[in-house]
Amino acid sequence: MADQESELLKTALYDLHVELGAKMVPFAGYAMPVQYPLGVKGEHLHTRAKAGLFDVSHMGQVRLTGENRVAELEKLVPGDIAILKPGRTRYSAFTQDDGTILDDLMITNAGDSLFLVINAACKDDDIVHMRANLGDGVSLEEIDDRALLALQGPEAAKVLARFAPSVTDLKFMSFAEVDIAGSPCFVTRSGYTGEDGYEISVPNADAEALARKLLAEDEVEAIGLGARDSLRLEAGLCLYGNDIDTTTTPVEGDLNWIINKRRRAEGGFKGADVILDQLEHGADRKRVGIKPEGKAPAREHTQILNADGEDIGEITSGGFGPTVDGPIAMGYVAIEFAEPGTKVDLMVRGKARPAEVVELPFAPHRYFRG
Template sequence: MTEPQATTLFETPLGDLHRELGARMVPFAGYAMPVQYPAGIIAEHRHTREHAGLFDVSHMGQVALRGPQAARALETMVPGDVAGLEAGRQRYTLFTNPSGGILDDLMVTNAGDHLFVVVNAGCKQADIEHLIVSIGGRVGIEVLADRALLALQGPEAAAVMERLAPASAAMGFMSGRDLDIAGVACFVTRSGYTGEDGFEISVPANRAEAVARVLLAQSEVAPVGLGARDSLRLEAGLCLYGSDIDTTTTPIEAGLAWTIGKRRRAEGGFPGAEIILGQLRDGPARRRVGIRPEGKAPARAHTDIVDAVGRKIGEVTSGGFGPSLDAPIAMGFVETAFAQPGSELGLMVRGTARPARVVPLPFVPHRYRK
């Protein structure tokens, strides 16, 4: 292997298990992470769409926000309706900045006596500092550094979970609760990043390998690496922070207006509200779209998007190959005039404009539990 043997990489609690399973480990957000196992990205991707894939996402940040003001305080940092989140319910939202850009995307679950928050690995230190500075004076902020996070995703994930934790069967999508799995007390949400039904399992770090082994022992389950995680989320039209969304993109440009509830639209009170709500009213100058190249050549992130006369109208932010479609797919931002499905685009790949068109997202229909 030619990867540098960086001594500073963090290990998740499952590092030894990944190596035992033959994973190829790569540096990602400061962690040694499995990009694929011997089956390969395409096989792992398809296994997840057809059966159930187990992902180690322990590099992500898990934080508990405590105290009676937690929901209202968090609302000063995000445009989502957190105060209206009932106990046991989960929501996707965004940390925004004063210019309307996105600092990170996150999942928030009302866990009853606290808010359970999951943030991106690459942003977690900045997010935690941002939380402490912004609301630390009135909210207890506990970084759950001693917990691992596993994702079980795919149409057979529900059957696996029901076998191991029967109470999971009653969980709706975007809900969370305490569940025992193989005798280990876990906090489980029914959610994910693949477009499939599935669960994310927060488990004490010292029991993570035991739980992972029990899950992998189920006939439906195979280990899946970050490579397939990326192709699955891209087919599902889901944003990757740092690629599709960042401080230079607003929630409206990114097609995430649906994350801003009615009350928040009326009241504002989150960073960048004036700009974001202005774009909601007037429409943004550019939009995130799905893109299907006509040929077989993938267009990668940062590929220029041009119009019929070669003028640059945008840029690809995520691009690659969709194993479920057996075709290249991409997402990117284009001027609003080109954002309608059917719009013809050129993708500048190796100096040549290659024909492509805008298509609705997701590329592969979501199959979340109703």
């Protein structure tokens, strides 16, 4: 039997991760760093205080070109891509005929093309889905010669501006093609932590050198998947496969805001009948924030009960939030229990433990909006 490690794909930064003492784990078919010697909690708190560098090269990068690219992509997502100006980025989702979510993604208008970033575990299926459904006048290119780095935290802008001063002018969900330390990069001011920061698409051949330059700055530490997960959970951001998937709709997932006014009026995307009906009449359940009492975290698949001990839902993401210094979770509850302040019980290790439905996010977003 082949060694599992040898079967995993490796990003352009694999050797650097090993050199830095990372604990490598299988993730979405790749060998990825889950943590470094600083530890998950230390990495999390460092990102909130200064700046963290994440390798997210396992994500899929796709370019759509052709005169019909916007109209054809709008058949697959509920967002208004036609009003997306050059240099702007939008979060959206691939929906299916039954209204459920095939994947979530970032869409950037790069001027002559649409630049998409899709989830690692879904990218093969996403590309099959797009090739099958994007009509004439659209060409799809899977970009496999570029790494993707995320520099996140309140000092990210100060650090990156030392190498590319123009990034300071970018606002949240904006894009530019920028030369960073001699390398041609695609930069979006966005991320998955709730903090200000950037995602940087860089040629594979230049990725390690750029990562080393950024890590040499006093403010920057290497951050693994463990802290990436706790940061996004505190920020109330969905993880595909946990909080949204092919059993959840955008309305159930509390993602109504991704469906713009024109799309609500016109429809024309997969699952529109189901989704627009839920927008008008409501869904039976909703994704909410949940704060367990005490110190015991509630992990995914934990059962949620009402005061009478009846099953009303399930935790989809849960753990310890270092910034809030306590357990936090997200999950789905029957709509009548979705109001913040509602008391619930969580079945943790066979015992019902008290918790409360709360507003998201747990830690405030600190995006730079100008």
